[in-house]
Amino acid sequence: MKFFYQLAIFVSVLISLAAQEKNLVIVKIVDEETKLSLPGAAVSIEGMNRYAVTDVNGSAVFVDIAAGNYTLKVTYLGFQDKDEEITVGNGQSNEFTLQLKSGYLEGEEIVVVAGRLRGQAKAFNQQKEANNVINVVSSDQVGRFPDANIGDAIKRIPGINVEYDQGEARFGLIRGTESRLNSVMINGDRVPSAEGETRAVQLDLIPSDMIQNIEVNKAITADMDADAIGGAVNLVTR
Incomplete structure (x- = not known):
């Protein structure tokens, strides 16, 4: 028992x-x-x-x-x-x-169906959930303007100015800092400068139609290289 x-x-x-x-x-x-x-x-x-x-x-x-x-x-x-x-x-x-x-x-008297940009909706959610200050622009939004290169497209983002060279928007200035104090990446990999005497990247050399998202980090996080005083631009390809 x-x-x-x-x-x-x-x-x-x-x-x-x-x-x-x-x-x-x-x-x-x-x-x-x-x-x-x-x-x-x-x-x-x-x-x-x-x-x-x-x-x-x-x-x-x-x-x-x-x-x-x-x-x-x-x-x-x-x-x-x-x-x-x-x-x-x-x-x-x-x-x-x-x-x-x-x-x-949907209203009682009328139904309003608003056309929206799916890519930009995802970009807004990415901004909302980010741990730092970031601006994200999708190809949907870029495609609404006649911008042939990333230099022309990035100047439309708040807090960013561009430096012109020979009539082209060549260098990006984040939060008023010099272009050499910012970094540019493609899919998270650092892009070197095409000029030997500066580390500034020539944005007019990158066509806008090959980019899916433009991510501008105005405050870098711990997982990013600490070599960008002004901020870091990450270009996500299609």
């Missing part, structure tokens, strides 16, 4: 430990229409103090989540909010993909 009593206690302890097992939950947010990932989306678990922001691949990760049923809440600028019921299991892949619908305004 004592043996069976001890066995029952042992089994109950195992069940309790299995119920308390923590799991990894990966949530991917995509555009329902284009199926493209949505970076910068806010994802939270209802009833828990758990919050995450999707990365450049549109994924948010939650760790130490016990098995059970939960409600995910997703918000993203320019899209309708979404609530999704999920079930988290023990010792299995807990990956969920949520699709967001484009948002619009």
Whole structure:
């Protein structure tokens, strides 16, 4: 009798430990229409103090989540909010993909559907969720102006002036600093100057139609090279 009593206690302890097992939950947010990932989306678990922001691949990760049923809440600028019921299991892949619908305004008497730039909406979310002062301009916005090169396009960003050479917008000046005190990168890799006597990059040599996003960091972060007093420009190609 004592043996069976001890066995029952042992089994109950195992069940309790299995119920308390923590799991990894990966949530991917995509555009329902284009199926493209949505970076910068806010994802939270209802009833828990758990919050995450999707990365450049549109994924948010939650760790130490016990098995059970939960409600995910997703918000993203320019899209309708979404609530999704999920079930988290023990010792299995807990990956969920949520699709967001484009948002619009609907009135009682009229319906106003505003055309918007999807790329620029993502850029605004990237600015909103950034840890530093940053301006992001997408190719959608650049394409609205007749700018043949990045020098002409970057001068439209607040806080940036350009230095002209032979009629071309050649060097970028961030927050009033000299062009040699700023850095220019393409896809995160530093771009050297085409002139030997200066470290300033000739922006008029880069065509605007090959760039997907222009990211201007006016305050560099710890993961960036500390060689830009004014700021750093990162050009993301298509």
